Amino acid sequence: MGTTRVTRTRVAAAAVTLAEAGVGSPRVDAELLAAYVLGVPRTRLVLAPDLDDEASRRLDELVRRRAAREPLQHLVGTAVLGPVSVAVGPGVFVPRPETELLLTEAVAALRAIPEPRVVDLCTGSGALALAVETARPDAEVHAVEADPAALAWARRNLADARVRLVAADVTAPDTLAAMDRTVDLVVANPPYVPVGTPVDEEVDRDPVGAVFAGPDGLDVIRPLAVTAARLLRPGGRVAVEHDESHADEVLTLLRDAGFTDVATRADLTGRPRVAAGTRALPSAP
Numbered sequence: 001m002g003t004t005r006v007t008r009t010r011v012a013a014a015a016v017t018l019a020e021a022g023v024g025s026p027r028v029d030a031e032l033l034a035a036y037v038l039g040v041p042r043t044r045l046v047l048a049p050d051l052d053d054e055a056s057r058r059l060d061e062l063v064r065r066r067a068a069r070e071p072l073q074h075l076v077g078t079a080v081l082g083p084v085s086v087a088v089g090p091g092v093f094v095p096r097p098e099t100e101l102l103l104t105e106a107v108a109a110l111r112a113i114p115e116p117r118v119v120d121l122c123t124g125s126g127a128l129a130l131a132v133e134t135a136r137p138d139a140e141v142h143a144v145e146a147d148p149a150a151l152a153w154a155r156r157n158l159a160d161a162r163v164r165l166v167a168a169d170v171t172a173p174d175t176l177a178a179m180d181r182t183v184d185l186v187v188a189n190p191p192y193v194p195v196g197t198p199v200d201e202e203v204d205r206d207p208v209g210a211v212f213a214g215p216d217g218l219d220v221i222r223p224l225a226v227t228a229a230r231l232l233r234p235g236g237r238v239a240v241e242h243d244e245s246h247a248d249e250v251l252t253l254l255r256d257a258g259f260t261d262v263a264t265r266a267d268l269t270g271r272p273r274v275a276a277g278t279r280a281l282p283s284a285p
């Protein structure tokens with residue numbers, strides 16, 4: 001048997017198992033799990049040594065767990081956001097590719113600002129804060145999170161970074177009060193799903209408080225818009241990820257909180273997913 005034939009056969013069988021279990025990207029997941037077991041990037045799978053008996057057993061076990069809809073990122077222990085990879089598992093929200101739109105908006109907003117001060121509200125694993133710091137090593141980045149389990153993951157992910165992690169409630173009127181009117185950019189990917197909305201089985205593994213936010217999904221974004229306006233200097237920028245059904249409501253919340261130039265950014269499929277705005281300048285006396 002050729003060196004990669006076992007792997008090819010096992011990956012094909014795993015993809016069938018995952019498809020039957022309703023996994024959205026069965027072939028990719030099968031390849032990623034095989035690559036993980038073999039300790040190679042997915043792009044090098046065809047060049048990797050074949051699966052031996054022990055590796056085959058480990059792959060079977062991971063495929064069984066993935067078919068039971070454990071998130072792929074929990075199985076491999078990491079999730080990627082733009083240029084960074086963070087450790088994830090039970091107790092913390094798994095960063096999603098969708099949030100790269102927010103990261104792109106953040107980096108664009110900082111383009112002309114030297115040594116910017118940035119606040120990431122609702123940081124979860126710390127992925128977005130770390131990605132901003134990686135893109136802009138001259139930035140002073142603060143990351144705010146309230147949930148103790150998520151904070152433990154963020155602490156681990158930010159251990160070697162300069163990001164300052166703050167345990168606080170982003171809806172409280174005094175969070176980071178010492179920084180009022182000094183921040184250049186506030187970014188946030190808060191919970192925004194209306195309570196009771198059916199979600200994928202994988203989303204069910206995210207902490208409830210990371211996903212759901214009250215009957216209309218806006219229980220965190222509503223006060224967060226006020227917090228962002230308080231923290232930002234006049235002319236500073238805000239960018240908030242939201243559900244595609246909330247575009248108009250979030251723009252209204254930003255306007256009501258004191259933002260101008262509010263606009264929605266759409267993802268590659270045209271769905272509105274990020275609202276951005278500028279902290280209004282004080283009106284002339």
Ligand SMILES: C[S@@+](CC[C@H](N)C(=O)[O-])C[C@H]1O[C@@H](n2cnc3c(N)ncnc32)[C@H](O)[C@@H]1O
Pocket residue numbers: 093094095096099121122123124125126127128144145146147150168169170171188189190191207209210211220
């Ligand atoms: C959707 S997750 C996003 C995590 C991360 N920013 C990302 O993009 O992967 C939302 C996070 O907000 C946190 N959170 C929810 N309500 C909060 C609040 N009132 N204050 C601070 N953090 C909060 C949750 O614990 C969760 O970690």
